[in-house]
Amino acid sequence: MKLLKRLALVVVVCLLVAPALARGGETLDAVKARGHLLVGVNGALFGFGMPDEKGVWRGLDVDTARAVAAAVFADPEKVKFVTLTTQTRFTALQSKEIDLLCRNATRTLTRETDLGLNFVSANYYDGQGFLIPKKLGVKSAKELNGASVCVLPGTTTEQNAADFFRSTKMTMKPVVIEQNTELNQAFFGGRCDVLTSDASQLAGIRAVAPQPDDYVILPEIISKEPLCPVVRHGDDQWRDIVDFCVLAMVAAEDLGVNSKNVDEMLKSADPNIQRFLGVTPGNGKALGLDEKWAYNIVKMVGNYGEVFERNVGEKTKLGIKRGLNAQWKDGGLMYAPPFK
Amino acid sequence: MDVSLQQTSAMDVKPPVTSVGVLGWVRQNLFNGPLNSILTIVVVLVLVRIVPPLFKWALVDSLWTSSGAACKATTGACWSVLTHNARFILFGFYPHDQQWRPLCCVILIVGLFLYTRSPNRWSKGLAIAWGVSLVAMGILMPGGVLGLQPVEPGQWSGISLTLLLSLFGLTVAYPLGVILALGRRSRLPAIKAMSVLYIELIRGVPLISMLFMASVMFPLFLPEGITVNKILRAQAAIILFTAAYIAEVVRGGLQAVPRGQYEAAESLGLDYYQKMRLIILPQALKIVIPPTVGILVSAFKDTSLVVIIGLFDLLKTTQVTLSNPEWMGFSTEAFLFIAVLYFLGCFSMSSFSRRLEKALAR
Numbered sequence: 001m002k003l004l005k006r007l008a009l010v011v012v013v014c015l016l017v018a019p020a021l022a023r024g025g026e027t028l029d030a031v032k033a034r035g036h037l038l039v040g041v042n043g044a045l046f047g048f049g050m051p052d053e054k055g056v057w058r059g060l061d062v063d064t065a066r067a068v069a070a071a072v073f074a075d076p077e078k079v080k081f082v083t084l085t086t087q088t089r090f091t092a093l094q095s096k097e098i099d100l101l102c103r104n105a106t107r108t109l110t111r112e113t114d115l116g117l118n119f120v121s122a123n124y125y126d127g128q129g130f131l132i133p134k135k136l137g138v139k140s141a142k143e144l145n146g147a148s149v150c151v152l153p154g155t156t157t158e159q160n161a162a163d164f165f166r167s168t169k170m171t172m173k174p175v176v177i178e179q180n181t182e183l184n185q186a187f188f189g190g191r192c193d194v195l196t197s198d199a200s201q202l203a204g205i206r207a208v209a210p211q212p213d214d215y216v217i218l219p220e221i222i223s224k225e226p227l228c229p230v231v232r233h234g235d236d237q238w239r240d241i242v243d244f245c246v247l248a249m250v251a252a253e254d255l256g257v258n259s260k261n262v263d264e265m266l267k268s269a270d271p272n273i274q275r276f277l278g279v280t281p282g283n284g285k286a287l288g289l290d291e292k293w294a295y296n297i298v299k300m301v302g303n304y305g306e307v308f309e310r311n312v313g314e315k316t317k318l319g320i321k322r323g324l325n326a327q328w329k330d331g332g333l334m335y336a337p338p339f340k
Numbered sequence: 341m342d343v344s345l346q347q348t349s350a351m352d353v354k355p356p357v358t359s360v361g362v363l364g365w366v367r368q369n370l371f372n373g374p375l376n377s378i379l380t381i382v383v384v385l386v387l388v389r390i391v392p393p394l395f396k397w398a399l400v401d402s403l404w405t406s407s408g409a410a411c412k413a414t415t416g417a418c419w420s421v422l423t424h425n426a427r428f429i430l431f432g433f434y435p436h437d438q439q440w441r442p443l444c445c446v447i448l449i450v451g452l453f454l455y456t457r458s459p460n461r462w463s464k465g466l467a468i469a470w471g472v473s474l475v476a477m478g479i480l481m482p483g484g485v486l487g488l489q490p491v492e493p494g495q496w497s498g499i500s501l502t503l504l505l506s507l508f509g510l511t512v513a514y515p516l517g518v519i520l521a522l523g524r525r526s527r528l529p530a531i532k533a534m535s536v537l538y539i540e541l542i543r544g545v546p547l548i549s550m551l552f553m554a555s556v557m558f559p560l561f562l563p564e565g566i567t568v569n570k571i572l573r574a575q576a577a578i579i580l581f582t583a584a585y586i587a588e589v590v591r592g593g594l595q596a597v598p599r600g601q602y603e604a605a606e607s608l609g610l611d612y613y614q615k616m617r618l619i620i621l622p623q624a625l626k627i628v629i630p631p632t633v634g635i636l637v638s639a640f641k642d643t644s645l646v647v648i649i650g651l652f653d654l655l656k657t658t659q660v661t662l663s664n665p666e667w668m669g670f671s672t673e674a675f676l677f678i679a680v681l682y683f684l685g686c687f688s689m690s691s692f693s694r695r696l697e698k699a700l701a702r
Contacts, residue, residue, distance in 0.1 A: 043650060044663045051660060053425045055433040055495075080494060082570075083650040088556050095559035181662070181671055208668040210412065317665035 027231070027238035028072070028288060031099055036078040039065040040098040043083030046204055047312040047320075048104050048124075057081050060311045061102035063301055064123045064229055068100060068245045070300040071293040090115050093232055100242055101230040106156075119228040120243035121250075123304075124312075125324040125333050127221035128160050129199040131206055134214050136193060141220035145170040150183055150192040152176075156223070161196045164222040184208070198225060203318045221324075241287050244339075248294045251276060251336035252303035254327055259302040262295060276339045283339055294339070304334060408666035421670040422677050425661045429674075432497025432652045438489055441480045442500035448473045449503050457692045459699035493571050497652035499681070501571070505643040505653070506685075509578040510636050516579065517586025518625070522616065524587065525594055535587070542584035547642055550577040555649035574646045582639040589631045593624035626700050633693035637686045644682075654678060 031037055041049035041061055049059040066076035084092050084103055093101050094116070104126075105111075107119035130141050138144065141164070151158045153176045165172040175192040177183040184205050187195040195205065199221060206215050229246060231239050252258065255273050257265045265273055274280040277295045284291035301307065305327075312320045326332025358367055370380040401416025404423055411418035422429065430446075431439045452473055455461060481500070484490035496504065523535030542550070554577040555570060562568065597620055605615040625632075644655045652660070658674050661667055667674075 043652070044656075044660045046664050050663065051428065051433060052664075053428045053661070054436045055428055055431075080492075082494070083652065085648060085650050087552070087648075088650060091556045091560065095562075097559055181668070184668075204665050204668075207665045 025235070025237050025288070027099055027235045028241065031072060035073075036080050037065065037069045037072065037100065038080050038082060038098045039068075040084040040089055040092050040101040040103050041065070041081045042103045043081075045104060047200065047316065047318045049081075049102065058311065060124055060307060061104060061227075061229075063307045063311065064246060064249075065100060065102045067249055067297045067301045068242055070296040071241065071245050071248070071289055074290065074292065074296045074300075076300045090117065090230075093117065093230060096232075099231075099238070104227045105230055106225045107228045116233040118231050118233055118239045119226075120231065120239060121246045122226040122228045122333075123246050123249075124200070124227040126198045126200050126225035126227055127324070128157055128196060128223040128225065129202050129221050130218040131187070131195040131197075131202045131215055132193065132218060134216050138218070141218045141222065142168060142170075144172070144194060146172070147194050148173040148175050148192040150175045150177060150187045150195045152180065152183060152197070153178060157197055160223040199323075200312065200318065200320060203312075203320045207317050207319060237288055241289065244287060245293075245297060247336040248276075248297050248339070249301070249304040249307060250327070250334045251339055252294070252298045253305040253334070254329070254336055257298055257303060258306055259299055262298045266295070272339070408670075411670060417673050418670045419673055421661065421667045421673055425667065428498070429654070429657045429661055429677075430498045431500060432657045433495040434497065434500070435489065435491060435495070438483070438491060441483070441488070441491075442496070442498070445477045445480055445500055446503060448477060449507060453688070453692075457688065457695060459696055493569050496571065498657045499654050501646075501652065502643055502654040505571075505575055505578060505646065506640045508575060509582060509643065510639060513579045513582035513639070514586055514632075514636075516583035518590050518621070520583060520587035521590035521594060524591055539584045539587050542581055543588070547577070547581050547645055548648060550581050551645060551649050553577070570649070571651060574649060574651055578639065578643060578646075581642075582635065585635045585639075586632060589628050589635060590624065592631070593626075593628035594620065596627050597623050629693050629697050629700075633690055637689050640685055640689065641682060654681065 041057070041059070044050055045059070045061075047059055049057065049061040052058050062081065065079050065081070069079045070076040072078075082092065082098050084098075084101070089101055089103050089105065090111070092098050102123075104124070105119070106126075107122070111117055112119055130144070132138055144165075149161055149172045151161055151174055158174065158176070161172065161174070173192075175186065177186050183195070186192060187205075188209055195202070197205070199217065202217050206212050206217065209215050229242055231242055252262075255265075255270070255276060257273060257276070262277070266277055266279055268274065268277075271280065275283060277298075278284055278291035278293070281291045284293050287293065290296075302310070308322065308325060309315060312318045314321060322330070322332060324333050326334060328335040358364060371377045396416070398417050401414055402419055403411055403414055403416065404419045406414075406418075406420045407424075408418075408420070411420055427436070427439060431442050434442050452470060456466060456470075479485060480488070481496060481504075482491060482493065520535050520539060523531045524539060526532045526535070551574060554573040558573060559568070601619055601623065602615070605619040610618065644653055646653050647656045647659070655678060658678055662671050662674055
C-alpha cells in the first residue's frame with residue numbers, strides 16, 4: 001500500500017509538470033458550467049464532516065464548503081460531497097474529481113510543495129492534547145513522566161507524543177492500539193494512564209466516557225494542526241475565492257455581522273461593513289463573483305462564530321471552547337485581512 | 341408351535357425405560373460413553389454460563405427506542421442505536437422522502453432470490469420476472485423518468501449499495517469467468533496467453549489494491565475533465581477480481597470432464613461452440629458448484645472492502661453512525677446486526693447451492 005501511495009504520488013507530480021494544467025479561472029468556469037461544487041469531505045468525523053441520521057451533511061468543514069457554494073451560486077445546497085479517506089483525499093483533488101477539499105487536512109510544507117496543493121486560511125486550529133482521568137491528580141502534561149500512553153499507530157500523533165516526551169526528558173510507555181473505538185475502550189478500561197489525540201477528538205471521546213466528569217483534558221497542546229481547505233496549485237483565482245470565503249466568515253464575526261442581523265447591517269453607516277456586504281461594490285468584481293457574495297455567505301451559512309457553535313461549540317456533544325479559534329480580539333488566531 | 345402365545349409374551353415385556361422415550365434418546369445420544377458424557381456436561385455448563393446473561397442483555401435489560409444518553413445508563417443491549425438510525429444505516433444518503441425506492445429494490449432482489457432458490461420453480465416466467473425487475477430497479481434507483489426525482493449514484497448507499505455491488509458483481513463475473521476458463525484451455529496461443537496473463541495477474545494482487553487502483557490511480561490516467569463514477573469503478577474492480585477466481589474453478593471443472601466426452605462430442609460432428617454448450621459446460625459447471633458458490637460467498641463479503649475507498653456500503657453507514665458521539669460505544673449491537681444480515685445473505689447462497697446440487701443430481 002505504501003508503494004501504491006508512492007506510485008500515485010509520482011503520477012501526481014508528473015501530471016503537475018504538464019504545463020497545460022495550470023490556467024487561471026478554469027476551476028470557477030468549470031464549477032459554474034457544472035452547476036454545483038464537488039467537495040471532498042471526511043464522512044465520519046462528528047462536528048467536521050459527517051451525515052446525520054437523515055443523511056444530511058453536518059459539520060464545520062461541510063459548512064465551509066457550503067459557504068463557497070453560497071458565494072458562487074447564491075445557494076449553499078449546490079454542493080455534492082465526496083467522501084474521501086486519508087489515502088484518497090489528495091489524489092482526488094489532483095485528478096479533478098473534486099474542486100475543493102475540506103477534510104480536516106493539516107497544512108504542512110511538504111504537502112504544499114511536493115503534492116502541489118494550496119492550503120488556504122485555516123478554518124480550525126487544532127493541536128494534539130492529552131486526556132487523563134481526574135483521579136490521577138495530574139494538572140499538567142509535564143507531570144506525565146513514566147505514564148503509559150494510549151495512541152494510534154503510524155500517525156503523526158504517535159510521533160508527536162514521542163517527541164514531546166523526549167524533549168521534556170520524560171519517559172513514556174506507548175500502548176499502541178489500531179482502532180479508534182478499541183483505543184477508547186482500552187483507555188476507559190484503565191489499560192493506560194493517558195490518551196493522546198487531536199484536541200477536537202479528545203473532546204468527543206470525553207463526551208462518550210461512562211462518566212465524562214471523571215476525565216480532564218490537560219491544558220498543554222503539543223503540536224500545531226492548522227486544518228485548512230485545500231485547492232490545486234495553478235488556479236490562483238479559485239484559490240482566492242476559497243480563501244476569502246473562509247475569511248469572510250471570520251470577518252463577518254469580527255464586524256459583528258451574523259445571519260440574523262445581516263439585512264439590517266446592509267443599512268449600516270460603517271464603510272467597512274458596506275464594502276464587506278457589497279453595498280459599496282468592488283470586492284465581488286475583484287474575485288470574479290457577484291457583489292452579494294459575502295452577504296450570501298453570512299445570510300445562508302452564518303459567520304464563523306455561528307458555524308463554530310453550531311457544529312463543535314459548547315452546546316454540542318463535542319463541547320469545544322473557542323480557544324485558539326477565537327477572534328484575534330479575544331486572544332485567538334482567527335484574523336481576517338481588510339476586505340477592500 | 342403356539343404362535344399366539346409367543347406374541348403375547350413379547351408384548352408383555354416392555355423395553356427398559358432407559359432405552360426408549362426422552363430418557364433413552366438422551367442416553368443414546370448424549371451419554372453413550374465416558375468421552376461423550378464429559379463433553380455433554382461441559383457443553384451444558386458453558387451454555388448455562390452464557391445463555392441466561394446473553395438473554396438478559398439482549399432482551400430483558402435492552403432498550404429499543406431510547407436516546408443514546410438513556411442507553412449509557414442501562415446494562416442491557418442498546419438496540420436503539422439501530423432503530424434510531426435504521427434509515428441511515430440501510431439507505432444512507434438516499435433522499436429521506438424517496439427511500440421507498442431503494443426499499444422496493446431491496447425487497448425485489450431478496451424476494452426474487454428467495455423464490456429462485458428452489459430449482460423446481462425455474463421457468464421462463466421467472467426469467468422474465470428477473471428481467472422486468474432489473475429494469476424496474478434501473479428506473480427506481482436513478483429516477484429522472486416517470487416523474488421520479490433524479491438521484492445520482494453518488495447518493496446510493498447502505499444495503500442497496502451492498503446488494504447492487506453483489507448482484508451485478510456476481511452475475512457479470514460468472515459468465516466472464518467461464519469465458520476466461522475456456523480461453524485458458526483454448527488451442528489458440530494468443531487467446532490462451534492473454535487469458536493466462538489476465539488470470540495470474542489479477543490473482544496475484546489483493547482486492548484492496550485493485551480497489552485502490554480503481555479509485556486512486558485510474559482517474560489520473562483519464563483525459564482531463566472525464567470522470568467515471570466511483571461506484572462503477574469499484575464495481576468493475578470487483579467483477580474483474582471475482583472473474584479471475586471463478587475462471588480457475590471452472591477450469592478445474594473442465595479438466596474433470598473425461599476426455600472421452602470431448603472425443604464423443606467431436607465424433608458427433610459438433611463444432612466448438614456446440615460441443616462446449618451442449619456437452620462439456622453442463623457437466624463441468626455442475627461439478628464445480630460447491631467451489632463456485634464458495635467464491636461467490638466470499639465475493640459477497642468482500643464488497644464490504646469498498647469502505648476503504650470511501651463508498652458508503654452497509655458497513656460504512658454503520659461505522660459513521662457509531663462515530664456520532666451520541667451513539668459511540670454501541671458498536672457491539674450495531675455490528676451484531678450487520679453480522680446477522682451478512683449471515684443471512686451467505687447462508688441463503690450456500691443453501692441455494694445445496695438445493696441446486698440435489699436438483700441436478702436427480
